Amino acid sequence: MMGPYATMILGDYGADVIKVESPEGDVMRHAAPMRHPQMGAMYLQGNRNKRSIVLDLKKAGGRAALLRLAASADVFVHNVRPAAMSRLKLAASDLLAVNPRLVYASLHGFGEQGPYAGRPAYDDLIQGMTALPALTGRITGEPRYSPATMADRIVGLNAAHAILAALFHRNRSGEGQSIEIPMFETMAQFVLGDHMAGRSFEPPIGPPGYSRLLSPDRRPYQTSDGYVCALVYNDKQWTAFFRAIGLENEADRDPRLNSIASRTGNYDFVYGWFSEVMKTRTTAEWMRLFEEADIPHAPLHDLDSLIDDPHLAAVGLLQSIEHPTEGTLRVAGPAATWSRTPPSIRHYPPGLGEHGETILREAGFSDEGIEALVTEGALVNPPKDS
Template sequence: MSQAPTSDRPSAPAGPLAGVRIIDLTSVMMGPYATMILGDYGADVIKVESPDGDVMRHAAPMRHPAMGAMYLQGNRNKRSIVLDLKKAGGRAAVLRLAAAADVFVHNVRPAAVARLKLGADDLLAINPRLVYASLHGFGETGPYAGRPAYDDLIQGLTALPALTGSITGEPRYSPATMADRIVGLNAVHAILAALFHRERTGEGQAIEIPMFETMAQFVLGDHMAGRSFEPPIGPPGYSRLLSPDRRPYQTSDGYICALVYSDKQWNAFFAKIGLADEAGRDPRLNSISARTRNYDFVYDWFSQMMKTRSTAEWMRFFEEADIPHAPLHDLDGLIDDPHLAAVGLIQSLEHPTEGTLRVAGPVATWSRTPPSIRTYPPNLGEHGREILREAGLAETEIAALIAEGALIEPGSC
């Protein structure tokens, strides 16, 4: 694998991907989230940006232009270079970078990649060991190939708003970039598997991670239901997830999250509320098989029961009965959660222009090669000259790229 450059930045654990170099032509959230995780694992991620920069740089709130909070939360452990790929010199510079890289990842629409002559065949011809990863909206063999795709559209296509609407009466998108992040996670493991294959065989390859198909697999794993069979034995949809009273439960003074699931848990619950005698209960509550056939009744009954006591009472009750439960957080509650504080999920890093930043750091624990936050999210084009020097370009070549407008330096974007 190619060797990541040395620098005078603060030292940190190298991580399991130390020495892997990634050329990152992604923007918005799906691709940057994937490459951020690979960067956390130790890869040297070179973020190639357009003169306008990643669009998420401009998403408020921000302290300074082009340094929006969403950008800052998804682009640590990367270096930024601004290249105009429509200029001959910009394309040539990307080819120089790709020739010495391990991974090339982009979420550019296929037609645009073809116009730039930066497709898989172009890059694998100059670097046969390259893992070339394309993050597209849709697979290239289907009728939706080449269409634009964003998180909201993919959520809609994969029935998530419709499922919400079947419960609430109004279709709504998830208030998180669910599709982008789920597909980004799938891209991470696809790239890692391709690198593993490359280490065994020496072969690079092209891989495509389509948003629609990835999210369809994610949703249908829960909701194929009766259409899992041919011919179908019932409609699609997992009834437990679609029950209208499966939600945070209202108590006498607030809300609580709880899940009484197994027979053991239900028996402990019944004992606590004075219904230990099975004969005194509705038979739809008396076994796991009966409850799974009557989710709507069970969740409605449980939600009415929850209104009879305060949140604090139920929290103590569930703790004593060893029943899974949790408070209902808002965003501030989540950020300030004492468990997250104890495990150190929210980390602080110093940024030369943005001051102290708080970010959700890597989550897995490793005994030998832990992921880490080594560098702050870069300013636009901050490392252009550095990156090109490492690729072997002479100062005269770099000056020519600047003169052409192919390389754009900080302050001129």
Template sequence: MAGPLAGVRILDLTTVVMGPFATQILGDFGADVIKVESPEGDSMRKVGPFVHPGMGPLYMQANRNKRSIVLNLKQQEDKDTLLALVKEVDVLVYNIRPPAMRRLGLDYETLARINPGLIMCGAFGFGEKGPYAGRPAYDDILQAASGISSVFQRVNGKPSYAPINICDRTVGLYLATTISSALFHKQRTGEGQAIELPMFETMAQFVLGDHFGGALFQPPRGETGYKRLLSSQRGPYPTKDGHLCVVVYTDEHWRKFSRMLGVPDLVDNDPRFASLQERTIRSEEMGAYLNSALVVKTTEEWLRLFDEADIPASPVNRIDDLFEDPHLEAVGFWQEMEHPTEGRIRVPAPVGTWSRTQPEVRRLPPNLGENQAEVLQEILGREAR
């Protein structure tokens, strides 16, 4: 097995996006991830398009490098099988709400008696000590609760959702990091532990990292929000033939840009451009300036000039453009592989280059219960019924 977590075994009771995304990362890093599904399977299996029902793209992009088994945890025999597996693993991760876990008899105190070294990590909507404990939570709920929807309102007057599962995937990254850190602690001390990773608290910290503003200080020294990000003029900016993203940020960027425009040095001769602090305060004006300035050339002309000046810029890629992007092609981002039931599929490679323990795609996303027999025989020495 390849990857830095080779030899680690994880029982994955998560569903939808956040938990499966996290455990896929751990699987990419070499962990043996055993995905425990109900007889109905992960709900993301049902979101098409399909070659075969139950193998939709959202499921398949969050569940590679895993093995699938089916257990109905409301039936004692299947719950006993899970408890037998608990003895043999390093980590159990779940996103079932804690009261339901307790009703199933799967609380940490019970499982730690079976496996004292167990790392048990729960990731769910809200921390157990607060008044929101136990509330259901999906990505849209967390976008609204954490302030993401409200910052759209500050920009364009209407609260909105980011059109990606930004909370699920952000908390998924935190979850993968949390479990990796707990494994490091266990390696040093032999100790398992119970971990709670609530989505609301995680995303509140994430959003406030940019938008704390003057509320950082007590008493506050100004309003919340980072003006540059909240500017209604932020871009992407119109060009002669389309749109372009450019970040004219430092004093040197603005000097170079002003020379491109053939105007006197803006930084030295116009107080609006004199410093990063001034330009941030005047973010609306800076954005309006760029919106009016870039329409004189085509997107390709500007990209060439910005590249020569080392000013950060990018075309506005469509999703479809990523499949033909020359950089992604050159770095080996895409892998085409033959799935046993779904045919030829395109898979993003695990990101990053490791000199010794390179992560890799070892297993393509499993069909529901595909690995039942091998997991039970390999780990428990018993036949699947």
């Protein structure tokens, strides 16, 4: 999802995104559930505002067509292993020779200067290599992956802003360039920003790991009839909480609760104590108390209640779009609000190869040239009845 997610963001910002697919199509097209073949839900959620062309890049005509598209493009994005792109003669040097103003963005597993260069990489593998399952295991006793394509989407976000920065440089200097956004290094930076801890210093003054995030009782809190999320964080909030539960007198409290220095030095005790207190009242009682005391809190959503959240409804995050084969689709739209150039959903996620001939005509191909590509098998059009 990292390449599709990055380019979806750029599409939301107004880019004309041409999605070049193999004859088999984006693998996420086949991820259930789906109403029709090659239109899986994950694909539909990550490919709006794009046009699709199917080119067999192993054929001479397919490669030539891609180079012709790249000649007038601003950005070329791929999430294929670099060795495969080199075999296809579609490396950065090949495309920049055709278009020196191009921003060539490579999204892959590992930086090309390190010993892991060229290895295959998927979200699960990168999560594992950047200690996320191990950190979960320290708390739960069993290492588990995040139930979201976290690495793919974080790398995709980084790719989107790296591409925009490269375009800013190009617009000032006229120079294109190649940029590499590796999954492992990007996610290592993400994790270690929290967890370098004592190894931030040379020599180390303690082990890695941010103790607050690793406290076993830092979790949604069980109440007498459910769960609630809350974070009593600063001194003002703690004072309000103690007042609300009848512990306003400092002498009545464990001294480990009485100052920010004591609390930050005893996270496991503080979270454990707080967990036990939370079990003494109902979810509704705690939500009301936190609201009155101005203490940060939130309901514990499941997926259905998240989708139906009234705030998301009010701000219009979930948008309905009409698709010619899939009917009405609900998608999570752009989250940011802009005063002058708001992102928008302008086009439904395309069928496989839906726009191939149109894209090639825009690039200057004649009808005869397009037919030659079809005959060669370099261009694959969708079936006539699709």
